[in-house]
Amino acid sequence: MEIERLLVLEVARVTEQAALAASRLAGMGDKKAVDAAGTEAMRKVLSELPIRGTVVIGEGEMDEAPMLYIGEELGTGGPEVDIAVDPVEGTNITAKGLPNSITVIALSEKGGLLHAPDMYMDKLVVGPPAAGKVNLDFPVEANLQIVADSLDRRVEDLVVVVLDRPRHEKLIHEIRKAGARVKLINEGDVVAAVAVAIRGTGVHALMGSGGAPEGVLAAAALKCLGGGIQGRFLPQSEAERERLRSMGADEKRIYHTQDLAHGHQIVFAATGITDGDILQGVRYFGGGARTHSIVMGYATKVVRFMDSIHLMESGARVNIRV
Secondary structure (H helix, E strand, O other), X not given: OHHHHHHHHHHHHHHHHHHHHHHOOOOOOOHHHHHHHHHHHHHHHHHHOOXXXXXXXXXXXXXXXXXXXXXXXXXXXXXXXXXXXXXXXOHHHHHOOOOOOEEEEEEEEOOOOOOOOOOEEEEEEEOHHHOOOOOOOOOHHHHHHHHHHHOOOOHHHOEEEEEOOHHHHHHHHHHHHHOOEEEEEOOOHHHHHHHHOOOOOXXXXXXXXXXXXXXXXXXHHHHHHOOEEEEEEEOOOHHHHHHHHHOOOOOXXXXXXXXXXXXXXXXXXXXXXXXXXXXXXXXXEOOEEEEEXXXXXXXXXXXXXXXXXXXXXXXXXXXXXX
16 A cells, blocks of 8 residues: 555645646636646646656656656656546647546556557446346347346436447447436546436436546546446557557456556546536635645545645735635
8 A cells, every 4th residue: 555655645735736727717618728727737746756657657658748658757756656647638628728637547556457549439337226237238228228137227217428429429329218317528538437326416328439548547546446447448449459459458358447557556536627517626815725626545545535725925825615
């Protein structure tokens, strides 16, 4: 548990600072500026941590991203860790000031996170009661019935999160035909996956294809929460198929939570940028700001919701109101 105890509060500082930086540009219409601000702030804090960290999921390859690129090494020295990041999950919705944008990070011991390539992945996410019972190869109706039975309710009581994309038209039809309702989202399937594993959020499953790197980040959180994710790579070109072959991956294989996040020590943190289903966004007051985060560890079995006050100006007064 050395890594978790060392880093559980530090990773919250990473996501908090990225959220604070990105939130200053929320609603300003510039998604590139939003991403750059979050990335720069996250990199600065990561560089100060007592780790020997390597980015395994980041903003892209070295020639595509000036910072937080895959393979970048960060930290001042300490235990070797793998780092998966999304400095701003939902750059478009942040730029538009829409709900459910977050900044997110997962760390594990070296080799503990799958180095997923940047391509599509078909995903099925369920909460703890249905984890291990559903199957990505089952018909949609069958999986929904399993989820409903595990929650002791009817299929008609379920809400399924799906990314609002033309490719999901058939999936959406099948979900509705089975009797469940659909919650369409524009971006942000990591926070949606986390919401599925937390009771009281009003969502019960996530289905459809999205980014494979986001699948690994979701797996890290779901492993801590007891939820389940299943994913299958969906290469769109021969170059992507060759990349899968080069990393020893199989496009026909179903990857489970343990395959995507197989570390024994995993720390996950996310901070809200804009208000969302499980996290409030950054709220500013005179001379400071307030952030809302979720932080969890797999080995320590602790999930924390953190409400933090950041005083940014000398003489600023703490502004605490429930």
